[in-house]
Amino acid sequence: MEQSMKRFFAFVRKEFYHILRDRRTAAILFGMPILQLLLFGYAIRNEVSEVHTGILDMSHDTVTEAITDRLFSSGTFIFAGTLQSEKEIAPAFAAGRMNEVVIFEPDFAGRLQKDGVARMQVITDGSNPNVSRIVTGYTESVVHDWLAEQADGTTQIAGVEPVPLMIFNPSLKSVYLFVPGLMAMILMLVSALMTSISITREKESGTMELLLVSSLRPLQIIVGKVVPYLLLSFVNVVTVVSLAYFVFGVPCRGNIALLLVESLLFIMTALSLGIMISTITSSQQVAMMISLAGLLLPTVLLSGFIFPIRSMPWPLQAISHIIPARWYLVIVRGIMLKGAGIAVLWKETLILFFMTALFMAASLRKFSERLQ
Amino acid sequence: MTDLIHKIHSSLTVVGYLLQKEFLQIFRNRGMLPIMFIMPFIQLIILSNAATFDVPEVPFHLQDFDRTALSDQLVRRFTSTGYFRMTGESFRQSSAIDVLTGNRADMVLTIPKDFEQEMMTTGHARIQILIDAEDGFTAGVIRGYANDIVAAFNRDLFDLLPQFAGTQPVRPVIDIRSRGWYNPELAYIDYMVPGVLVVLVTLIGLFLSGMNVVREKEIGTIDQINVTPIRRWQFITGKLLPFWIISLGELTVGLVIARILFRVPMLGHYYVIYLVAAIYLLVVLGMGLLISTVTESQQQAMFVAWFFIVIFVLLSGLFTPIQSMPHWAQNLTLANPVRHFVDIMRRVMLKGSDFGDIAGPFGILGAEALVMLALAVNRYRKTTA
Numbered sequence: 001m002e003q004s005m006k007r008f009f010a011f012v013r014k015e016f017y018h019i020l021r022d023r024r025t026a027a028i029l030f031g032m033p034i035l036q037l038l039l040f041g042y043a044i045r046n047e048v049s050e051v052h053t054g055i056l057d058m059s060h061d062t063v064t065e066a067i068t069d070r071l072f073s074s075g076t077f078i079f080a081g082t083l084q085s086e087k088e089i090a091p092a093f094a095a096g097r098m099n100e101v102v103i104f105e106p107d108f109a110g111r112l113q114k115d116g117v118a119r120m121q122v123i124t125d126g127s128n129p130n131v132s133r134i135v136t137g138y139t140e141s142v143v144h145d146w147l148a149e150q151a152d153g154t155t156q157i158a159g160v161e162p163v164p165l166m167i168f169n170p171s172l173k174s175v176y177l178f179v180p181g182l183m184a185m186i187l188m189l190v191s192a193l194m195t196s197i198s199i200t201r202e203k204e205s206g207t208m209e210l211l212l213v214s215s216l217r218p219l220q221i222i223v224g225k226v227v228p229y230l231l232l233s234f235v236n237v238v239t240v241v242s243l244a245y246f247v248f249g250v251p252c253r254g255n256i257a258l259l260l261v262e263s264l265l266f267i268m269t270a271l272s273l274g275i276m277i278s279t280i281t282s283s284q285q286v287a288m289m290i291s292l293a294g295l296l297l298p299t300v301l302l303s304g305f306i307f308p309i310r311s312m313p314w315p316l317q318a319i320s321h322i323i324p325a326r327w328y329l330v331i332v333r334g335i336m337l338k339g340a341g342i343a344v345l346w347k348e349t350l351i352l353f354f355m356t357a358l359f360m361a362a363s364l365r366k367f368s369e370r371l372q
Numbered sequence: 373m374t375d376l377i378h379k380i381h382s383s384l385t386v387v388g389y390l391l392q393k394e395f396l397q398i399f400r401n402r403g404m405l406p407i408m409f410i411m412p413f414i415q416l417i418i419l420s421n422a423a424t425f426d427v428p429e430v431p432f433h434l435q436d437f438d439r440t441a442l443s444d445q446l447v448r449r450f451t452s453t454g455y456f457r458m459t460g461e462s463f464r465q466s467s468a469i470d471v472l473t474g475n476r477a478d479m480v481l482t483i484p485k486d487f488e489q490e491m492m493t494t495g496h497a498r499i500q501i502l503i504d505a506e507d508g509f510t511a512g513v514i515r516g517y518a519n520d521i522v523a524a525f526n527r528d529l530f531d532l533l534p535q536f537a538g539t540q541p542v543r544p545v546i547d548i549r550s551r552g553w554y555n556p557e558l559a560y561i562d563y564m565v566p567g568v569l570v571v572l573v574t575l576i577g578l579f580l581s582g583m584n585v586v587r588e589k590e591i592g593t594i595d596q597i598n599v600t601p602i603r604r605w606q607f608i609t610g611k612l613l614p615f616w617i618i619s620l621g622e623l624t625v626g627l628v629i630a631r632i633l634f635r636v637p638m639l640g641h642y643y644v645i646y647l648v649a650a651i652y653l654l655v656v657l658g659m660g661l662l663i664s665t666v667t668e669s670q671q672q673a674m675f676v677a678w679f680f681i682v683i684f685v686l687l688s689g690l691f692t693p694i695q696s697m698p699h700w701a702q703n704l705t706l707a708n709p710v711r712h713f714v715d716i717m718r719r720v721m722l723k724g725s726d727f728g729d730i731a732g733p734f735g736i737l738g739a740e741a742l743v744m745l746a747l748a749v750n751r752y753r754k755t756t757a
Contacts, residue, residue, distance in 0.1 A: 025672050028679050036682065043701035044686055050695040094723045096715070099695070131693050137516060161498050161522075164515045166505035167472065174692075177507050189678070197671045284670050285583060286403035292579075292678070293411045301422045306691055308510055311424045319418075330475065337506050338473045 007216060011224040018198075019228055029194075033186045033236045034243065040178040041248045051135050052080040054092055054101040059108035063118075070146050071102070076138055093125045100124045100135050168337045179244045180332035181305030183237060183263070184325040188270050188299045190233045193291040195274030199225055200287040203278075218367060226271050233267045234260075241336075253339030259332065262345075265352050266328040270295075272359035273324070279366035299325040327351050386602060390610025398614060408580070412572045412622055416629060419568045423691065424560040427513040431459040433477035435468060438487035445532060446499070449525050450481060455517040472504045479503050479514055565636045566717035567690040569626040573649070574656055574710055575681065577619045581660025582677040583670050584611060585752075590670060608749050612657050619653050620646070630721075639724030648716050648730070651737050655709045658744030665751045684710040712737055 020026050053071065057064050071077045080098045083089065092098040103121040105111070112118040122139050124132040169176045199222075202208040211221050237260070244250040252259065273295060281287045301307065302316060303325035309317055320326050327348040334340035334348075342349065399405065432450065436443050450456045459477050462468075468480040480502040490497040501518050505511035588594040597607065627645070630636045660677065667673040685691075687701065688710040694702055705711045712733035719725035727734070 022669070022672060024667065025675050028675050032679055032682075036686075039683070039686055043697045043704075044692050052695075091729075094719065094725045094729045096719065096729075131695070134512075161496065163498050164501045164503060164518065166503050166508075166511055166515075167469070169505040169508055169511070174508055177509075194671075197674070201669075201671065281403065283401075283403055285401075285587070286407065288583075288670070288674050289404065289407040289411070289579070292575075293407065293415065297415060297419075301419055307423050307425065308427070308507060311426045311428060312422050316418065316422050333506055334473070334475075340473050344474050 004215070004217075004220075008220050008224060011216060011220070012227050015198075015224060015228045019232070029190060029232060030236070030239075032189075033182070033240050036182055036186070037179070037240055037243050038247075040182060041175045041244075044174070044178065049076065051077045051138070052097065052099050053077045054080050054083050054089070054098040056083040056086065056089070056101055056103040058106040059104045061107075061109040063109035063112060064104040067104075067120075067143060067146055068102075071139070071142055074138075074142055077142075089123060098125070099131065100139070102139065173248075175244070175248050176250055176337060177333075178305070179240065179248075179250050180329050180336065181300075181303065181325075183240050183332060184266070184303060184305065184328050185296065185299055186236050186240065187233050187263070187267055187328075188295050188325065190236060191229055191267050191270035192274035192277070192295050193288070194232075195226055195229050195271055196277040196281075196287040196291050197284055198229075199275065199278035200281055200284050203282050204284055219364075222275060222367065226275065229274075230267055230271060233270070234264065237263045237267075250336065252336050254335035254341060258342060259335045262328070262331045262335070262349065262352075265349065265356065266324065266331075269324045269328075269352055269356045269359070272356050272363060276359050276363040276366070279363045298323050302326065303329050305329065324352060324355050383603070383606060387606050387609050387613075390602075390606065391613055394610060394614040398618070408576060408618070409622075412576060413625060413629060416565070416568055416572055416626055417633070419571075420561055420565045420634060423564045423568070425509060426560060427510050427517075429457045430455060430479055430514050430517065431477045432456050432479040432481055433468070433471045434458055434461045435463065435465070435480060435482040436461070437463065437485045438483050440488035442488040442491060442532065443483045446483065446522075446525055447481070449521050450518075453521060455521070468502055472502065477504075478510070479518070481518075561634055562636050562722060563718065564690075565630045565634050566721045567688070567714045569623065569630065570688075570710060570713045570717055571685055571690065572626060573619050573623050573653070574684070574713075576622055577615055577653055577656040578660045578663075578677050578681060579674065580618070581611065581615050581657045582663045582673045584615075585661060585664035586667050586670055586673045589668070604749055604752055608661065608745070608752060611661060612654075615657050615660075616650075616653050619657075620649060623649055636721060638721050640720035640726065644720050644725075644727060644730070645717065648713065648720075648734060648737065651734070651741050652709060652713045654741035655737060655744050658741065658748045661748040662744065662751060665748065684708050687711065688714050690714050706736070707740075709737055709740055 019029075055068055057068070072079050077100075081092075083092070083101065086103070089098075089101050092101070101123045103123065105119045105121075108118045108120070120143070122136050124135050126132040199208075202211065202225075212218065216224070241252065241256075241259070245252060274291070277287055277290050277294075281290060298319075299305070302309070302312075302320045302323050304320070305325070309320050309326065312320070330348050331345050331352075334345050398408075434447060436447060447458075451458050456479070460471065462471070465482075468482065471477050471480055480500075482500040482502065484498070484500070487497050487499070499522070501515070503511045503514050503518075585594065588597070623646075627642070631638060659680070663673050663676050663680075667676060687697075687705045687708050689705070690710075694705055694711070697705070716725075716730050716733055719730060
């Protein structure tokens with residue numbers, strides 16, 4: 001018994017050496033999570049912060065100039081030039097010089113004074129629908145604010161005043177949303193992809209047969225292959241969570257121990273998926289492609305990482321139920337942002353647990369079949 | 373003269389044999405075929421549908437402490453517009469957060485006691501809207517919906533409470549009309565499909581070329597090629613051309629699907645897209661070959677390739693707008709080939725841009741193609757260290 005444990009540990013150590021000896025891969029394994037987190041924290045944003053705006057002013061009076069000034073002093077809008085006629089709008093959009101054009105009708109101030117109504121048009125480059133919608137909203141609110149100020153100090157609105165309160169993420173930072181998804185993606189990459197490749201590599205190069213005829217039991221071989229990646233993944237989780245906390249101020253409002261245990265569970269899920277893939281394929285390339293297309297892309301796209309699941313058409317919503325990352329994301333967001341405990345998250349935890357058990361059982365069966 | 377022609381002819385024959393070998397290898401690999409030719413299109417369909425930020429019916433929770441005719445009117449406004457769907461109701465202040473924590477609703481609407489009373493006496497009352505801002509973008513949209521509904525309610529207030537008619541001073545109004553060009557219904561799918569196509573072509577191109585030479589290294593056949601009198605440029609051409617042809621083929625099928633299945637408009641010319649794609653693929657494949665020649669195992673090559681793809685795609689403006697990035701990141705994206713091709717695809721398909729409009733990014737792609745190919749040829753050595 002002791003002998004066999006010793007052999008097992010020697011095997012695990014060998015696997016570790018294998019991973020760490022390959023400096024490039026090791027550097028990427030540890031560097032990628034950090035780099036991605038920094039990218040998401042600093043560069044990747046949902047909010048619209050710069051709108052290149054053109055002005056087509058057919059009136060040129062004090063009011064239109066005041067509104068124009070107000071628009072560009074807000075910091076969101078950047079002056080991209082004046083236009084003389086509507087014909088110039090299309091080329092400006094096509095060349096990507098402008099995202100928005102604001103048009104004032106002739107005699108703007110006069111009409112506002114006389115009729116009480118003046119018309120302006122906001123034309124946006126609608127090829128990106130969301131940016132277009134947000135830009136229009138910004139512009140309207142700037143104009144309304146300006147108008148409200150002109151109409152003396154009666155700021156008290158008659159009627160119902162909604163008081164919105166953004167909880168869990170009051171400053172609406174996108175990094176809060178992305179950190180949990182990033183964790184899921186990295187864990188999938190390290191645990192599932194790397195294990196599936198490292199096992200198929202043994203098959204491809206024929207060394208798997210050598211291992212199988214050694215005194216190690218098949219289960220020990222699999223566990224030994226998987227343990228190093230489990231540890232690596234765990235290190236990555238800790239790195240990402242602490243970086244997110246210290247650099248970007250993403251809170252962890254719930255129990256950190258619970259977060260780590262749940263992450264461990266998800267790592268197990270990913271590892272069992274990796275093992276399963278390696279039992280059904282025999283070449284590294286195929287294992288890689290299946291992991292990429294079958295695991296990583298769904299993890300990025302169908303888990304609610306970037307795109308909200310509720311926005312998807314129903315067949316995709318249905319598919320998202322079988323994506324482990326979907327449940328893991330609910331758990332991580334619950335713990336980190338909402339301070340939820342196991343009382344709230346037991347359902348998601350149970351689902352992950354069953355998925356893991358299922359994948360494990362399937363791959364064990366496949367593996368022993370191969371032996372006969 | 374004839375000597376020269378003979379020389380050219382014989383060296384092209386060598387490339388021809390190499391091509392034949394590569395194609396045989398590609399089509400012999402039964403495991404990879406479905407992955408190369410079916411997977412991308414399944415992805416195109418899934419991705420294009422999944423990648424949307426539209427916010428449909430928001431589930432909300434109601435806390436109506438007032439329970440009067442007026443508060444009921446307001447609630448009905450929320451439930452009848454199609455933007456909101458009521459999932460529950462409670463009467464304890466503290467339960468609001470629990471509802472959001474348990475993901476049972478995305479918003480809690482709280483109407484205070486004395487709501488109607490206040491409205492009757494002062495003409496002004498507040499309601500609280502608690503929004504789960506986990507996803508800041510969606511939260512902003514929900515707030516917008518709620519504001520719109522309340523604004524509409526306020527406009528009709530004089531019909532509901534006739535005693536207020538006339539108390540409101542008449543103010544000048546600026547009437548803002550807005551239009552989104554190119555995509556008046558603001559359909560997200562039109563915007564996503566051209567970009568997703570770029571990602572698919574890039575994925576296939578980079579992975580296939582990235583794992584190719586290193587695979588020959590792993591199984592040892594590279595040495596057999598190295599001992600032949602084959603020239604470096606012949607070798608690189610023989611490796612590049614098959615994937616170039618396959619990737620262009622995939623792009624074609626993708627464009628057909630975009631046109632027929634998704635009905636994405638095509639305002640520009642196809643030859644513009646193909647010409648840009650031809651150059652763009654040289655960048656991608658050159659990069660793949662470069663990765664392949666400097667790495668030692670397929671695992672390593674795949675990892676390096678994946679690393680670059682993630683960074684390129686994240687910084688391409690495909691999912692999140694480039695204008696939202698800080699300036700240093702925006703400048704960084706100028707070196708990103710994926711960004712330029714996504715940009716060109718969108719402009720050509722949705723806005724009908726022609727060569728004149730896309731000269732800038734096209735020039736950058738051309739320069740990058742030259743650099744990548746030069747590097748790939750240069751780094752490939754027939755000797756092993």
